[in-house]
Amino acid sequence: IVLVTGAAGQIAYSLLYSIGNGSVFGNDQPIILVLLDITPMMGVLDGVLMELQDCALPLLKDVIATDKEEVAFKDLDVAVLVGSMPRREGMERKDLLKANVKIFKSQGAALEQYAKKSVKVIVVGNPANTNCLTASKSAPSIPKENFSCLTRLDHNRAKSQIALKLGVTADDVKNVIIWGNHSSTQYPDVNHAKVKLQGKEVGVYEAVKDDSWLKGDFIMTVQQRGAAVIKARKLSSAMSAAKAIADHIRNIWFGTPEGEFVSMGVISDGNSYGIPDDLLYSFPVVIKNKTWKFVEGLPINDFSREKMDLTAKELAEEKETAFEFLSSA
Amino acid sequence: MPEPIRVLVTGAAGQIAYSLLYSIGNGSVFGNDQPIILVLLDITPMMGVLDGVLMELQDCALPLLKDVIATDKEEVAFKDLDVAVLVGSMPRREGMERKDLLKANVKIFKSQGAALEQYAKKSVKVIVVGNPANTNCLTASKSAPSIPKENFSCLTRLDHNRAKSQIALKLGVTADDVKNVIIWGNHSSTQYPDVNHAKVKLQGKEVGVYEAVKDDSWLKGDFIMTVQQRGAAVIKARKLSSAMSAAKAIADHIRNIWFGTPEGEFVSMGVISDGNSYGIPDDLLYSFPVVIKNKTWKFVEGLPINDFSREKMDLTAKELAEEKETAFEFLSSA
Numbered sequence: 001i002v003l004v005t006g007a008a009g010q011i012a013y014s015l016l017y018s019i020g021n022g023s024v025f026g027n028d029q030p031i032i033l034v035l036l037d038i039t040p041m042m043g044v045l046d047g048v049l050m051e052l053q054d055c056a057l058p059l060l061k062d063v064i065a066t067d068k069e070e071v072a073f074k075d076l077d078v079a080v081l082v083g084s085m086p087r088r089e090g091m092e093r094k095d096l097l098k099a100n101v102k103i104f105k106s107q108g109a110a111l112e113q114y115a116k117k118s119v120k121v122i123v124v125g126n127p128a129n130t131n132c133l134t135a136s137k138s139a140p141s142i143p144k145e146n147f148s149c150l151t152r153l154d155h156n157r158a159k160s161q162i163a164l165k166l167g168v169t170a171d172d173v174k175n176v177i178i179w180g181n182h183s184s185t186q187y188p189d190v191n192h193a194k195v196k197l198q199g200k201e202v203g204v205y206e207a208v209k210d211d212s213w214l215k216g217d218f219i220m221t222v223q224q225r226g227a228a229v230i231k232a233r234k235l236s237s238a239m240s241a242a243k244a245i246a247d248h249i250r251n252i253w254f255g256t257p258e259g260e261f262v263s264m265g266v267i268s269d270g271n272s273y274g275i276p277d278d279l280l281y282s283f284p285v286v287i288k289n290k291t292w293k294f295v296e297g298l299p300i301n302d303f304s305r306e307k308m309d310l311t312a313k314e315l316a317e318e319k320e321t322a323f324e325f326l327s328s329a
Numbered sequence: 330m331p332e333p334i335r336v337l338v339t340g341a342a343g344q345i346a347y348s349l350l351y352s353i354g355n356g357s358v359f360g361n362d363q364p365i366i367l368v369l370l371d372i373t374p375m376m377g378v379l380d381g382v383l384m385e386l387q388d389c390a391l392p393l394l395k396d397v398i399a400t401d402k403e404e405v406a407f408k409d410l411d412v413a414v415l416v417g418s419m420p421r422r423e424g425m426e427r428k429d430l431l432k433a434n435v436k437i438f439k440s441q442g443a444a445l446e447q448y449a450k451k452s453v454k455v456i457v458v459g460n461p462a463n464t465n466c467l468t469a470s471k472s473a474p475s476i477p478k479e480n481f482s483c484l485t486r487l488d489h490n491r492a493k494s495q496i497a498l499k500l501g502v503t504a505d506d507v508k509n510v511i512i513w514g515n516h517s518s519t520q521y522p523d524v525n526h527a528k529v530k531l532q533g534k535e536v537g538v539y540e541a542v543k544d545d546s547w548l549k550g551d552f553i554m555t556v557q558q559r560g561a562a563v564i565k566a567r568k569l570s571s572a573m574s575a576a577k578a579i580a581d582h583i584r585n586i587w588f589g590t591p592e593g594e595f596v597s598m599g600v601i602s603d604g605n606s607y608g609i610p611d612d613l614l615y616s617f618p619v620v621i622k623n624k625t626w627k628f629v630e631g632l633p634i635n636d637f638s639r640e641k642m643d644l645t646a647k648e649l650a651e652e653k654e655t656a657f658e659f660l661s662s663a
Contacts, residue, residue: 014348017573023357047566054559054574056490056497056504156390163390170390225388232381239351240388 003076005107006083006125007035007065008044010235014242015082016048020057024246025253027059035065036072037083069110076115080245081107081135084125094321097130101325104131108138117142120252120290123149124245128182129265130318133280134326136267145292148252149265151178151186151282153237153244157225158188161218162195162204172196173204177284178263179304180311181318186282187307188222190214192298215303255288261295262287272296273308279315333364333395335410339441340417340459341369341399342378344569348576349416350382354391358580359587361393369399370406371417403444410449414579415441415469418459428655431464435659438465442472451476454586454624457483458579462516463599464652467614468660470601479626482586483599485512485520485616487571487578491559492522495552496529496538506530507538511618512597513638514645515652520616521641522556524548526632549637589622595629596621606630607642613649 002019004012012035018024020033033052037045045065052063066072073079085099104123111119119142123132132149136142155178156170163170173195179187193204208214221228229237251262261284268279271294275281284295300308336353338346346369352358354367367386371379379399386397400406407413419433438457445453453476457466466483470476489512490504497504507529513521527538542548555562563571585596595618602613605628609615618629634642 013573014351017348017577021357023355044567047563047568047571048573050559050563050566051571051574053494053498053504054487054491054563054571055577056493058503058505061503153388157388159390160387164387169392169395170387171392225384229381229384229388232384233378234381237381237385237388239347239382240385243351243389 002078003034005036008037008041010238014238039067073110073114082124104134108135112139129280144267152248155263185311336412337368339370342371342375344572348572354394373401407444407448416458438468442469446473463614478601486582488512489597519645
């Protein structure tokens with residue numbers, strides 16, 4: 001049983017079909033799909049439900065549309081929390097955090113009360129890292145490791161920029177890392193990334209031969225890609241976000257390929273990179289048996305150290321602000 | 330790995346394309362070992378938005394997408410094509426008469442037909458989605474005389490999938506257990522969803538749909554109306570058209586052309602009516618039941634047609650003939 005929140009919205013519209021057609025959980029895994037959104041969106045959600053029926057997808061055993069948490073969160077195996085309060089014109093960061101703490105505290109409590117304890121929770125709605133931490137704190141009997149947030153879109157964007165630079169396909173680039181917060185302080189790190197050039201695997205720094213680009217424009221391009229897409233499309237990047245969500249969930253479900261690691265926002269407890277505990281921070285991870293582990297022992301140079309600490313600092317401040325509201329939410 | 334195929338999608342900055350492009354790029358239409366050069370065409374005012382779509386396709390990191398080209402120029406878009414999916418068309422605006430809509434679209438599809446003739450491979454498969462799909466398809470085909478008429482088809486698969494889904498919901502099975510529904514005629518409100526020859530898998534056995542449903546008046550009444558009006562129902566609920574399910578239907582339609590239809594199953598496609606054995610006049614772009622093999626479709630022959638079906642099939646043929654007449658008034662002046 002898979003829940004998608006914000007189900008009447010743009011990202012869900014691109015995502016639901018991939019979930020229903022077997023490309024996320026496999027071609028022999030039947031699914032009961034639960035769609036949650038706010039009450040004013042029930043009419044639109046009904047239209048989405050009609051379309052899913054018209055897609056005639058054999059794996060979709062049932063589709064349930066609801067605005068009630070006690071229906072939405074019941075017996076869940078997977079929860080994809082896409083819905084969040086969007087930033088409106090004139091809204092301060094504090095206001096955004098306050099509104100979202102309220103939502104994710106409630107949804108965390110609903111997970112605690114109704115979902116299976118084995119539920120995997122993937123948070124997409126921004127601010128993703130802090131929303132994820134809020135939900136986890138509000139669901140204390142669900143293991144912290146079951147909660148993750150999406151930094152896979154930034155990870156895929158980083159791969160794609162390297163691929164475009166070198167004239168290869170994105171599939172030939174692996175082991176990029178996104179450290180930290182899914183925000184403008186994220187650090188796309190290719191110090192440990194490899195690219196397949198003419199059949200041989202080469203380090204990305206070695207292949208690109210342009211350190212100043214890799215430490216400058218490359219990072220900025222990846223950080224600002226979301227804004228660039230919105231500027232061009234006048235809408236947010238639903239297609240590529242949905243693809244990243246599908247990748248993230250598929251890796252949780254089936255594990256990561258041998259020799260490859262991916263980026264996920266996870267609880268920082270026990271990491272060996274000097275990032276403080278109790279933050280929801282994006283790390284390189286490998287996954288096996290639906291369980292992730294930090295990739296250990298990657299050497300960190302001074303340039304990386306500074307950037308990793310900067311994004312950790314932002315996350316600590318975000319957490320502090322958000323948790324002021326947690327008790328009153 | 331085979332050579333890349335060149336696939337064009339028009340109306341590429343729009344809703345339906347946005348749901349479709351990802352399926353094309355991820356291998357689920359042409360297969361997991363077929364590399365693709367994806368060409369995106371839209372009108373000049375949409376080039377900014379199209380650039381955003383191109384960025385997103387890059388960010389999807391799809392290994393089969395060898396290249397993505399965004400353009401507003403027909404000579405770039407139609408060059409050396411293997412497949413053309415013509416989604417873009419002039420939408421109906423408030424106050425627009427049917428005649429105006431036909432006139433505007435004849436202009437577009439005459440030009441695109443001529444571009445196919447001039448630039449595309451002669452083997453190109455053309456799938457027309459933009460409405461009025463049947464007449465737009467015929468217009469394009471007439472404007473590309475040296476491309477075989479059989480290479481042109483229009484989408485009625487969405488209606489076909491909707492019909493399957495309504496039967497499945499009625500009987501409490503999944504849509505996959507329903508096969509051989511037929512959509513006859515025009516992709517419009519005169520379309521005729523026919524389940525006289527359809528079968529459903531119930532408790533492991535295959536049963537005729539009329540036999541399984543046991544409600545002839547529903548099958549001849551509300552069922553037909555629901556399928557015919559489903560598009561409007563989705564627009565009413567979503568406030569937007571049914572892009573997701575349309576994209577899925579387009580993917581199904583193309584996949585069947587590419588890989589053939591499964592044994593014992595047929596699908597619905599708008600095709601040139603020449604040589605059909607169902608009494609539909611020649612030279613119409615009409616939806617029929619077809620089987621496909623080696624990228625070539627053939628009419629399903631010999632299905633018995635009762636009086637009820639006969640009347641409905643003729644009604645939609647009549648509408649198509651009138652549409653064709655109106656459209657072709659404009660063809661010479663377009």
